[in-house]
Amino acid sequence: MDFQQLKLFLHLCESKNFARTATLNHLSPSTLSRQIQRLEEEMETILFWRDNRSVELTPAGEQFYLFAEKTLQEWRLLQQQLQPNTMDLAGEIRLFCSVTASYSHLPEILATFRQKYPKVEIQLKTGDPALAVQQVQSRQVDLAIAGEPEQLPENVIFHQIDSLPFSLIAPKVACVANQLLQQQPINWQEIPFIVPVEGPARQKIGQWFTQKGIKHPKIYATVAGHEGIVPMVAMGFGLALLPDVVIAHNPMNTQITYLNIQPNIDSLALGICVNQKNLHNPVVNAFWHSCRK
Secondary structure, eight states: OOHHHHHHHHHHHHHOOHHHHHHHTTOOHHHHHHHHHHHHHHHTSOOEEEOSSOEEEOHHHHHHHHHHHHHHHHHHHHHHHTOSSGGGOOEEEEEEEOHHHHHHTHHHHHHHHHHHOTTEEEEEEEOOGGGHHHHHHTTSSSEEEEEOOSSOOTTEEEEEEEEEOEEEEEESSOOHHHHHHTSSSOOTTTSEEEEESSSHHHHHHHHHHHHHTOSSOEEEEEESSSTTHHHHHHTTSOBEEEEHHHHHTOTTGGGEEEEOOSSOOOOEEEEEEEEGGGGGSHHHHHHHHHHTO
8 A cells, every 4th residue: 555546545535436536647547446456455345336337435445535534644744744944845735616716816826825835736626616615624625715605614714815796697698588677677586597506605696685575586597616607697598696706707708798786795705715624734734824914
């Protein structure tokens, strides 16, 4: 057993897909399969149930997951403790953010950190921002750029780096939504909306519906993540409330129009979140304090 095998094992636990883990680790699926088989032979037990469609941990695999995660974390911690000064700080950080945040906020954060700690490796994972806090809480990642939820888990701390205002957007094309907007007064109960599945932005939108007096909003579609909502609005499927930064960085933002928001919707606090337990890792701690300056 070596640390590379443990990293591959943990990555496969997260992806649950041999092909994806192999590709992201620059291996062939057969090579990855042999690595996992050797690990299982060494442990003398089956770690994964697998078929053509899915990969799931066995009970023994779930126990080994805890061991592998703790072992790698302690190894990284020891590496950092042996570093003589901060300029030699080395290791890796696992970051999570939305695709939009990777354009809008992450470059400035990374530029500052990389200038001070050039030997630290950054592993970036993008996805639905609604999952950011969950990823940090479960320690699948070390830190995340996230919207502040109404209630943070006990072990997660949050530092605000920006405030994101919202806009109400509509299609430019002729569609049912635009026809309904021409009526006086507008029957907001009949206006179709496209909303995120979950997360802090969805909570803000729900509050706006309540303030607007829309008791049962007509939800045309729910979308995991925010980036896919703008194209659906542009194609005429409905209206949407989104943070301005999401709209500004979307390639289809020229095909939507802005509407007046009444009442105003509260801005979303955007920040860096971290699991307090991970701050014992000097690399994570250094990144956290770099973001707070």
